[in-house]
Amino acid sequence: MKAIVTVTLKPSILDPQGEAVLHAVQGMGLKEVKSVRIGKHIELEIQGGDETTLKKKLEQISGELLSNPVMENFHLDLRTGG
Amino acid sequence: MKAIVTVTLKPSILDPQGEAVLHAVQGMGLKEVKSVRIGKHIELEIQGGDETTLKKKLEQISGELLSNPVMENFHLDLRTGG
Numbered sequence: 001m002k003a004i005v006t007v008t009l010k011p012s013i014l015d016p017q018g019e020a021v022l023h024a025v026q027g028m029g030l031k032e033v034k035s036v037r038i039g040k041h042i043e044l045e046i047q048g049g050d051e052t053t054l055k056k057k058l059e060q061i062s063g064e065l066l067s068n069p070v071m072e073n074f075h076l077d078l079r080t081g082g
Numbered sequence: 083m084k085a086i087v088t089v090t091l092k093p094s095i096l097d098p099q100g101e102a103v104l105h106a107v108q109g110m111g112l113k114e115v116k117s118v119r120i121g122k123h124i125e126l127e128i129q130g131g132d133e134t135t136l137k138k139k140l141e142q143i144s145g146e147l148l149s150n151p152v153m154e155n156f157h158l159d160l161r162t163g164g
Contacts, residue, residue, distance in 0.1 A: 041120070042120050
């Protein structure tokens with residue numbers, strides 16, 4: 001089983017790295033791009049365990065360890081058989 | 083329109099940041115997690131433009147600017163109406 005945790009900055013938080021990428025992207029001719037936000041993509045490979053228990057633990061870890069709840073949101077995606 | 087570019091390290095490339103997170107996750111009791119790999123999640127907000135042309139340009143930019151083709155793979159996901 002695979003778990004994908006996507007961590008993104010909350011909309012109210014400034015993203016200077018995204019701003020820098022935005023300017024570079026526009027400089028390469030893509031003027032249609034209006035904003036860029038950069039987050040983290042975390043892939044966890046999981047073996048064994050009960051899915052319901054795992055999901056609960058993964059949500060806890062995503063909120064406490066993988067993301068900073070003051071500044072970031074997270075999205076957990078469990079993929080069985082991947 | 084939104085474009086999501088996910089940049090991940092190639093499987094042959096070591097990921098020390100992922101290793102550190104793996105140990106932390108296991109230390110929090112999730113022994114079922116066997117590996118962690120960390121990548122980038124890049125969200126681009128797009129206004130206007132022709133979808134086919136945009137897609138071609140975005141693929142070029144994903145490969146040349148947003149990822150390092152020697153060490154990383156990328157996946158481009160275009161979401162209309164998002």
